Amino acid sequence: MIVAMLAAFAGGSYYLRTRNPAPAPAPKTLNPQSEAKSYTVRGRIEELPVPGQPSSTLQIHHEEIKSFVGRDGALGMSEMTMSFPYSSGVSLGGLSIGDEVEFLLEVNWGGSPLYQITRLTRLPADTQLNFDPAPGN
Numbered sequence: 001m002i003v004a005m006l007a008a009f010a011g012g013s014y015y016l017r018t019r020n021p022a023p024a025p026a027p028k029t030l031n032p033q034s035e036a037k038s039y040t041v042r043g044r045i046e047e048l049p050v051p052g053q054p055s056s057t058l059q060i061h062h063e064e065i066k067s068f069v070g071r072d073g074a075l076g077m078s079e080m081t082m083s084f085p086y087s088s089g090v091s092l093g094g095l096s097i098g099d100e101v102e103f104l105l106e107v108n109w110g111g112s113p114l115y116q117i118t119r120l121t122r123l124p125a126d127t128q129l130n131f132d133p134a135p136g137n
């Protein structure tokens with residue numbers, strides 16, 4: 001009895017396998033929006049989040065990121081000051097405005113958040129960042 005049931009089950013499963021093959025795995029897409037990328041970036045801290053002030057952010061003037069792939073696939077991001085979300089593992093303790101830092105920026109245009117800093121270290125105070133000189137300098 002049990003043997004008969006097993007045989008029937010095995011036969012049924014064989015039937016399903018042969019008549020309804022599983023769909024092939026989707027081919028890996030080359031769409032940049034679904035590719036997670038990370039960039040090592042240097043910059044200077046312009047603003048730090050202040051506890052109790054939700055509008056305050058981690059703001060960094062970052063160097064040009066030549067290999068950056070934008071949401072539309074465009075290559076490169078110029079130097080600019082912008083706010084960055086950061087992961088819970090990133091400690092900002094001991095950092096001050098004006099500090100020069102190197103950070104890992106993880107970008108996933110198909111994810112949430114779209115981008116965030118996942119690692120950040122302070123650079124030596126005499127680090128020369130590559131910023132365009134301000135007009136008149």
Ligand SMILES: [Cu+2]
Pocket residue numbers: 062077078079080081082
């Ligand atoms: Cu930017």
